[in-house]
Amino acid sequence: MKEVELDCLGEACPIPLVKAENKLKEMEIGDVLIVQIDHSCAMKNVPEWARKEGHNVEIEEIDDGEWEIIIEKVK
Amino acid sequence: MDEQKSTGIQRSSTHTRRTRKKKKNQLPFGIAVVLLAVMFGILLGHKNPGMPIFWITGLAFGYILQRSRFCFTASMRDPFLTGSTSLTRTVLTAFAITTIGFAAIKYGAYVKGLPIPGQSYVVPVSLATAAGAFMFGVGMVIAGGCASGTLMRVGEGFSMQIISLFFFIVGSLWGAHDFGWWKLNVILKGKAIFLPDIFGWIGAVIIQLLIIALLWIAADKWENRKNLA
């Protein structure tokens, strides 16, 4: 089980989502992807996409205007 | 809303123990901005009574756009890029609501024999519409936001969008400079078409709502098609 961090700080939509999508494809089932974002729209569309794909998702507020989206690949 | 709901994802200890900066509370600054905005609105009203309504609606649009993360750019981009149509469908819903509201206001003026408001937004359809919309579509995706989205992101603190706002202004000036040529050679060949002139008031509203509904269904099917694949 791996844990991968993806730095998307300072990136605007849709880059965080596309990067997360590409990264997750390379990963194994059970791995955890942590996407770091500071774009309030990505904080909504990245989790929405990941849940739709059926993965486990958590959002954590790290700092003012900074979030981590934790995605566990389940399939 | 999601922070408390733990799905029990196991995280390695190195990550969770990362030192966290202490969060500052920005709420007082927010309240200060609101108070200053109210004071500015009152001053505007003293100078020119027509202005506060613009100021208030602007603040409302900015607040709503930011809170709901509503994004016209994403509504056009995501069906292709990510296969998600949730924003596309909400934009269509907004079209449906405003179609009814606008038709009511316009029809109200029409039956009273008054000039119909907002008819300057019924503009000629020409190759310039196609070219302009296409350029706009490319631009908004690579810049990460359309006009309203760029303004909203400037308020959110994106320096990238300050640059795109500046060049948006430069591009507008450029377009305004060339506008005479476009008007003479392209736009004058087109015709402004107000749907009620063709289908009647009721007909136009019904046809437009039907088109919106069909697009909504298509967007929904598109999303699920991608899901199954």
Next chain:
Amino acid sequence: MDIKKNKYYKLWIKDAWPYITGAVLLSLFQIVTLATTGNPWGVSGILANWGAWLYETAGGSVDKWYYFSSEGARRTLENGFMNHGGSLRNLGIIIGALAATLLSSGFKFKKIKSWKQIIAATLGGLLMGYGARIGFGCNIGALFSGIASLSLSGWVYALFLFLGAIIGSKLLVKYFM
């Protein structure tokens, strides 16, 4: 009492609203805009005025330009920013978004990350600015207000906007990521 734990603070100010809430409220204010000002909401046409003001400040002149030749356009330019409703509304969007982020304690100044971002913002901004002028507006003025106004132009705009967004997405993934 800690306001940050307050249920209504979280619901209305802290957490993101559902998209549909945004759609309904934006539509409401769009209708309010038409009813009170006699015109629908527009954003990008106003930016051409900002451009003219900047250009004149820098010593240029738009007197001979067809775009600014109508009496109304001239008067708007002469009256200045503080008497131009559209300019104040655009400024309001920025301030409203700033207030929203601060009230939710989510403001962060985001620095430029790479050259790619500068190029993307420059190109994108120019394309949007020019396109909006010849296409009679942006996603708000030409698309949202155009369709709401029962104008065929809104639908034609939507179709080509969508095609542009597809090409834009391809360019973005290829060159700007």
